Every structure is written in structure tokens, then in C-alpha cells.
Amino acid sequence: MAVDSPHPTRKALRPIVLALILILSACAATTLSVSSASAAPKPTVVLVHGAFADSTGWDGVAARLSSQGYPVERFDNPLRGPAHDSALLEKKLATIKGPIVLVGHSYGGMVITNVDDPDVVANVYIAAFAPEQGEFVQGLLNPLVYPGSRLLPPALQVKVVDDPAGVAGRNVDGYIARPYFREIFAQDVSIATAADMFAHQKSAALVANLEPSGPASWKKVPGWYLVSQQDRVIPPALQRFMALRAASGHTSEVNASHASLVSRPAAVAAVIEKAATAQG
Template sequence: MSDTALIRAVRMLGVILLAVLGAIGLSTPAGAVTGPTPTVVLVHGAFADSSGWRDVAATLREDGFGVQTFDNPLRGPAYDSGLLRKQLASISGPIVLVGHSYGGMVITNTHDDDVVANVYIAAFAPERGEFVQGLLNPITYPGSRLLPPALQLKVVDDPTVPGGKNLDGYIAEPYFRDIFAQDVSAATAADMFAHQKSAALVANLEPSGDASWTTVPSWYLVSRQDRVIPPALQRFMASRAAPGHTSEIDASHASLVSQPDAVSAIIRQAATA
């Protein structure tokens, strides 16, 4: 049998199977994907690691999606997006990129023909030339509490830079829950703090390259109670990157942990659009 004939036969078997399932009263589970199933790649931001996606990833897998997380180095948009592109190259089929917080900088700078949607979760969605610290301008968009003494600096080993040392920022423990995740339990916040990854200071100052959202359909979920990225700034970025695809929830910056169902829902929306 030729390849073309084999493909036609498989497609016909699929049609027959669906007809049989319909005839006996069975249907596809709610939220499941019936077309080519995208792989969802979850990109964490600063002051976190991939463990924050745990509940979101579990829900999406139950819905039939392949899910991967990206261990974001938090070194800068160009370096981090370069590593992400290498991971995407190993994935077959359509991809949905999801970025939280600084993870939005990374997915914005990631260009891959297989990416069919971007999803921003309380994330930076810059235009070319914009950078994190510039977007967090307290005069234009006041409200961020990501300031000293809550935000502290330390010297870290970093083989990606000359000299092997870098200056990283992190949120000090007494302030972590109140700033980053005020709507989760104390125990959950303590676990998140234990998984915190520091971010290179220069990552906040490195300008974005061309924005992927100019060519890739994008969705945005605003956190109305965010104390890291002011909600007004989120709405501004969403108005450019995700017009018509913006939702809001009453959540902290860590909505992926405090409201995983709402976060999963908007990812599902993007993946099935």
C-alpha cells in the first residue's frame, strides 16, 4: 500500500470510529483536543522555577495536551530565548508558548514556525527595544512593590558571562509572600520561596528584539491584584499583543499557583482557537 493510500485508510478508520462512538452515546471528554494536538511549553519567570506550573501542567495533560516546561536560566531575553528555541526544535507539530512574568520576555523573543499561539500570564509583552526596567516605570505605571529592601542582590557563579560571575536579584524571604503571592497559603508561599531562582540584573536592562506577537496570535491573562507588574501596565501590553484575547482575574502575580484552573482555561482557549 502506498503512503497516500495508507493515510487515507487511517483517516477513514478515524471517521468510522467517531461515528461508532456517537452511535453508542460516547463523546469526546470536555476540553479534549480533537485536531492536531499542540504541545504546550510553559516558561517560568524570575523568582520562580518550573515547579510553579505543577497544577496547570497536570490539568492540561488531563485535557490531552503534551506539556513541557522550560528551565529558564533568567540570564537575559536573547540568551534565554536561544535555549528555548533549541528545546522547541525537538518538538514535532504545533506549539503553544506560555510565559509568566519575565517568561513573557522570553517567548516574545522566541521565533519558531511551529508556534501557533503565545499566552501571557501576568507577563511582560514588550515591543522591540523595550526592556523590563523601562516598562516598570513607576511614574507611568505606579504600584510595583518589587523594590529594595524586598528586592536584594547577590553575586552568583555564571558561566554564561566573561569572568564567570554575575549580579543577580531575588526577593528576600520576609517579603516574598506579600509581594509575589499574597493569595496563596503560607505553606505554599514557603515552598515557592524554596524554589526561587534569582535573575541576572542585566536581564532587566536588555532590550527586546522583534516581538513574536506581531505575527503569532496571542492571549493575555491580567492579574488584577498584582504587586510585581502593575495591572495597568499589563492591560497596556495586552492591548498591543493580545487585542480581543485578554481576560482578567482577581489574583496575585502568581496566578498560575493560586488560580491554576483559570490559567489552564486561557491556555486551552489559545490551543484550540
């Protein structure tokens, strides 16, 4: 009389083994996919300062981005004109591997708008000019259309400087005079901080304000814009107008002066991170 074996036959085990193999394979594939995604390098953030400032203005923002694992580069903006400055920025970008998030403050927005680089995945404008082709700084600051800018004489002064990019090696630059600097540029920072910013101020070629912008990169690159609600350099209404074109759907505001990158670095860094993570 035959007795049933208490152990399943090898033939009976085959479907179970096959099912286990499929499950393990799926788990391994999922784990590999998650690991690959988490290991994907973060985009390099390139910070571009504007007129009447230098790269030290980005210190607080850069520190926050670096702490979140973002590679951060700063561009020492010559402030000579959109075509000249963007060409130099493009040379810098060519040395960076992988995706890039470009961030421009004030006139720095003119520069990033004129950049053409396939690795740029986002433009971030911080109280910045975001021109259409043919527009220029002084034209955008039309007081009849957008009143409120206090960047006028006697606060705005001029001087002759040595400049290899200028006519006969010279140029006429504009700068903000000391008594007016904090009041116009950064009224929401301490007196000591404003004094340090003034010491780092870089003058800008006056012709840079009159040079028409080239093709706008924001027409093919996603844009983000952070409006400074208490701006005394670029009227907030003008910022909102430019943001509507260059960063539709990605515009936010902060209760800050023109120098929001110094007075509100956490808010600025948060917008940059939003642009960077949207590319993941």
C-alpha cells in the same frame, strides 16, 4: 396475456442503487472527516516560568492540561537575558514535533516574545511582559507611568553568583528576600505554599532587566493575555497596556496575585486551552 412482474426489473433498480451508493459514499466521507479531525494531535504546550520562580510553579496548570490530553513541556528558564534565554528555548522547541503553544509568566513573557519558531501557533501571557522591540523590563516598570510595583529594595536583594554567561564567569543576580516574598509575589496563597515557592526561587540576572527586546513575535503569532488584578510586581495597568498590543481581543482578567499560575491554576489553564483550541 402478459402479466406484470411483481419484482422491479434490473434496469429500473439502477437509479435506486446509484442513489444508495452516493448516499453511502457521502456518509463514509463525513465519518472519515470527523474521525480525522478528532484524531488530530493537540498542540504541545510549553510552559516558561519567570524570575523568582522555577518550573514547579506550573504544577497545578500542567496537571490540568495533561488531564485534557495536552502534551506539556516545561522550560527551565536560565533568567540570564531575553536573547540568551530565548535562544535556548528555541533549541528545545526544535525537538518538539507539531504545533506549539508557548506560555510565559512574568519575565517568561520576555523570553517567548523573542522566540522565532514556525511551529509556534499561539503565545499566552500570564501576568507577563509582552514587550515591543527595543523595550526592556526596567523601562516598562516605569513608576511614573505605571505606579504600583513593590519589587524594590529592601524586598529586592542582590547577590553575586557563578554564571558561565556572565563576565569572567560571574554575575549579579536579584532575588526577593524571605520576609517579603509572600506579601509581594504571592499574597493569595497559603503561608506553607509561599514557603515552598520561596524554597524554589531562582534569582535573575540584573542585566536581564536592562536588555532590550528583539523583534516581537506577537506581531505574527496570535496572542492571549491573562491579567492579574491584584499584582504587586507588574502593575495591572501595565499588563492591560501590553495585552492591548500583544493579545487584542483575547484578554481576560483574574482576581489574583502575580503568582496566578499557583493560586488560580484552573483559570490559567482555561486561557491556555482557549488558545490551543483556537488553532484547531
